[in-house]
Amino acid sequence: MSQASPSDFLARFAAFPCGAAVKTGDELDAAVRSRAGAVFLLRGNGLELAPVIRRVHDAGKLAVVHVDLVDGVASDIAGVRWLARSGADAVISSQGQAVRAVRAEGLVAIQRLLCTSGAAIDLALTAVSRSQPHIVELLPGVILPAVADLVLPRLGVPLLAGGFVRSGDDVRRLIAAGALAVTTSERALWNAAG
Amino acid sequence: MERGGLTNATVELPRLLLASRDARPRPDAEIGGVLLHDVGLLDVIRLSAAGTLPVAVDADTVEGLAPDEAAIAFLVERLRLPIVITRRPALAARAGALGCVALLHVHGLDSTGWERAMAAHPGPPVGTAVSPGLILTHLDAEQLRSLPRPVLAYGLIRRSTERDAAFAAGADSVVVS
Numbered sequence: 195m196s197q198a199s200p201s202d203f204l205a206r207f208a209a210f211p212c213g214a215a216v217k218t219g220d221e222l223d224a225a226v227r228s229r230a231g232a233v234f235l236l237r238g239n240g241l242e243l244a245p246v247i248r249r250v251h252d253a254g255k256l257a258v259v260h261v262d263l264v265d266g267v268a269s270d271i272a273g274v275r276w277l278a279r280s281g282a283d284a285v286i287s288s289q290g291q292a293v294r295a296v297r298a299e300g301l302v303a304i305q306r307l308l309c310t311s312g313a314a315i316d317l318a319l320t321a322v323s324r325s326q327p328h329i330v331e332l333l334p335g336v337i338l339p340a341v342a343d344l345v346l347p348r349l350g351v352p353l354l355a356g357g358f359v360r361s362g363d364d365v366r367r368l369i370a371a372g373a374l375a376v377t378t379s380e381r382a383l384w385n386a387a388g
Numbered sequence: 389m390e391r392g393g394l395t396n397a398t399v400e401l402p403r404l405l406l407a408s409r410d411a412r413p414r415p416d417a418e419i420g421g422v423l424l425h426d427v428g429l430l431d432v433i434r435l436s437a438a439g440t441l442p443v444a445v446d447a448d449t450v451e452g453l454a455p456d457e458a459a460i461a462f463l464v465e466r467l468r469l470p471i472v473i474t475r476r477p478a479l480a481a482r483a484g485a486l487g488c489v490a491l492l493h494v495h496g497l498d499s500t501g502w503e504r505a506m507a508a509h510p511g512p513p514v515g516t517a518v519s520p521g522l523i524l525t526h527l528d529a530e531q532l533r534s535l536p537r538p539v540l541a542y543g544l545i546r547r548s549t550e551r552d553a554a555f556a557a558g559a560d561s562v563v564v565s
Contacts, residue, residue, distance in 0.1 A: 334497050
C-alpha cells in the first residue's frame, strides 16, 4: 500500500463513519472483516506490529497506531520513525511533540484532545495549534454535543469522537454535533455505524 | 462548620462545590463548598484559613505539593481540609484513613481506561471524583453501580440541565464553575 494521505482518511470516514478501535487479536479478526475503513491499534507490542499492519492493509484498510498506548515504543521521534517503518498509515498521540514527529515522518498525524475540564480543553487546543495535526480525536467523544461550543470554533481540522461511543444513536448524534466520524471498540458499530 | 478546615469528625460532601482558585464563594445559597484547584501551596494555606465554607482541594493540581503521603497528611492534619481529591490510589486511601472525605480522581475518557482506573480504586471509604462530570450520564448501569461512593461529578458541567442529569445518574455532589 502506498503512503496514505489525510484525504485518504477523510474519504474512508466519509464512506463509513466509524473507525475500529482494537485491543486484542479477536478484535483485530473482527475489524479486518468489518466495514470500518480504518483500524486503530491501541494495544500490542509496538516493536512487532509490522505483520499486524500488513494484515490490516491486506484487508484494504488503513492502519492507525496509538504510540502512547502500544508497548515497547516511546512517544518520540525515534519511536514514530519505527512505526513508519512498520507500515503505519497514521500515528495517534496526545503529546504534541510526538504529533510533530509524525508529520515530519510524512505520516498522517492524529492528536488526542482529552476533555476532562475546561482548563484541560484550553491547554489541549493550544497544544493542537502548535503541533498542527491533520486530524483531532476528542475523548470522551460521547460528550461532544455538550462541549462543541468550546472546541469546534478553535479547531481547523477534522474531528473524530472516541470514547464511550456505544450505539448507532451515539454515532448519529456525534456526527450531527460536528464529528467527521467516530472511533469505537463496539464491534456492532463496525458494520452498522448508524 | 465555621471555616474551611475540619472542625468535627463527621464530614459530608456538599451537594454543590464551586470550582475556584479563591475560597470566597459567590453569592449563591446553593453552593455548599469550594473546590480549590490549580493553585499554589501558599494559596491553599491562606484560602483554607480564610474560607467560610468547607474547602475541598484537588491535591494533584497544587503547585509546590509533592505527590506523597507527607503532602496528604499536611492537607488533612495541619490544614484540616475536609475533602481531598487525588488521582493516586495510595494517597486517596491514606487521606481516607486520616478521616477526611477522600476521593479518587478518575478520568472517564474511554471504556478501556475506565476499567483500568476502577481496577486500581482502593474502594470505600474512598469515594470517586469522575472527570469530566458529564460522562456520568454515559456510563452504563453496572459502571454506575460499581462506583465507590460518594461520587463527585467534576468538570465541564456548565448548564443546570447537565447538573440535574449528573444527580439523576447518581452523583452525590457536582462541581460547578
